[in-house]
Amino acid sequence: MLFSRHHHQLPTADQALKGRSEAWFSIADKHRVLDAPVVTDEVPDGLEVAVFGLGCFWGAEEIFWQMPGVWSTSVGYAGGSTPYPSYDEVCSGLTGHTEAVRVVFDPATVSYADLVKAFYEFHDPTQGMRQGNDRGTQYRSAIYTFSEEQAQTAKELTAAYEPDLVQRGYGPITTEVKPAGTYYYAEDQHQQYLAKNPHGYRCHSATGIPFPATA
8 A cells, every 4th residue: 555656646537548349357256344245236225325435445344334224335435537546556646546445334324424524534625635654546535425414414524523623723625525426346355454454554544533523
């Protein structure tokens, strides 16, 4: 993760790599931690989907699979132009994607607002095209929404959290909040990476600033 080329400007659709017409690898059916499938294009009734980018997706996925009410998680590529990219292509900065986590959750147990709060509290959303030592467009902070309700919640919580960050010496929030486009699953070796490699690379350190009690 630390040794990718550093790219800090998103490519236009014309500049992006052309990609592929279909998936070119397979993913294990079973989640290594949760009793659920990894590929969840068809979500069971009553469950909802959220997609977040908060730096290296290995540690980001681990944060969410530990939350009660989360049914399944996967890692992949979101917010870009290149169809069916590879990890190396995303790290080149020429696809426009950020490393993302797809979270399938039960809103009766954990609300979308709870997920957004965890998203903000477990990374620094003020760093632009990087997260800690990881630099490049693929590490940018992002929330990709699936409904007007999700978009409104994300924007309201962003506005509620930002003043505390600024007051404590951080810059303004740079998180990209936009409607979800196509999500491409990452290669199998990246799925539940830290369950397979318990001592693997983790980069997520919270700012230490909890959400305002009124938010």
